[in-house]
Amino acid sequence: MNAQAAPQADPAALHAAAFEFVQSLAAELSTGKIDLPSFPDVAIRVRRALADERTTVDQVVRIVGSEPALAARLLKMANSAALNRSGKAATELRTAIARMGYNMVRSAAISFAMAQIRAGAKLKGLEKPLEELWQRTTYMAAFCYVLAKNHTCRNPDEAFLAGLLHGVGRLYILARADRHSVLFADPGALEQVMRDWHASIGKAILENWEMNDELVTAVAEQDDVAREHDGPADLADLLVCANMMSAYFDQPADLELNMQGVTAFRMLGLDGTNCTRVMSECREEIEALRQALDV
Secondary structure: OOOOOOOOOOHHHHHHHHHHHHHHHHHHHHOOOOOOOOOOHHHHHHHHHHHOOOOOHHHHHHHHHOOHHHHHHHHHHHOOOOOOOOOOOOOOHHHHHHHHOHHHHHHHHHHHHHHHHHHOHHHOOOHHHHHHHHHHHHHHHHHHHHHHHHHOOOOHHHHHHHHHHOOHHHHHHHHHHHHOHHHHOOHHHHHHHHHHHHHHHHHHHHHHOOOOHHHHHHHHOOOOOOOOOOOOOOHHHHHHHHHHHHHOOOOHHHHHHHOOOOHHHHHOOOOHHHHHHHHHHOHHHHHHHHHHHOO
16 A cells, blocks of 8 residues: 655745745844844954954953863863964963954854754754754865965965855745744755845844944855956855855865856966866865864
8 A cells, every 4th residue: 555645735835935935034133123032142243343443352251261071171172182383282262262363253253152042942853953953064074174374365264254144045945934833844845945045144144243344245145156356365255266266175076067067266367177176185185174163
């Protein structure tokens, strides 16, 4: 006896649910209030402090030290294989912050916040897509760092932060998916909404967080493989390349096929041959950077 197939969702109902969902997200974002469940206040305070040029190291130490779990994460990150080239352990926050620099401290605070969100009770049932998003995020951050260091004049720590934040729009969508049961029940429809809207939502979030204009633009344009611009490679180029390289990390032949005509690779001086070499030679560094995020 044949098992009955699961009933298919009505395409019209899915379209209506997706439209309603996007409208509700747009309405939320238009208020200027970005609310991510379980996003810790300390991460917001770190972000605001580091955005102010007058902030001193002592102030950063006090803010980070007010949250023991964040302080522990920052120390572990500073002592990770990726960031502790000297092999000398940092035992207090001031040394860790000096070693990492403000961009990496900001990244540590954001990765801590993302860990809190993933563990939050409000997102129960979304463990699988959240974990997949986090794994992709760690690859993106690591690839951006390595590509910036080896193929551009960009600050690798700034590129690392861009990779870490590239998926914040997807995170925001997932955090609200449970309010729309029809959409939540259909992974394909939810993925379509994320694919179509995550970049513009990420842009709105980073503008609200008062991130610098280039970072905001990079997140907004990360899916535009045909973008052209004057001057040297920028953060958006790094995101485009990192996105494709992380997607085909173990499939160099597929990467070479899909990168054809993508301007960002030309801007970084990359072709199929040296992309394969980069992925091979930098595999250990990329894994070390990913592990630094997972401490």
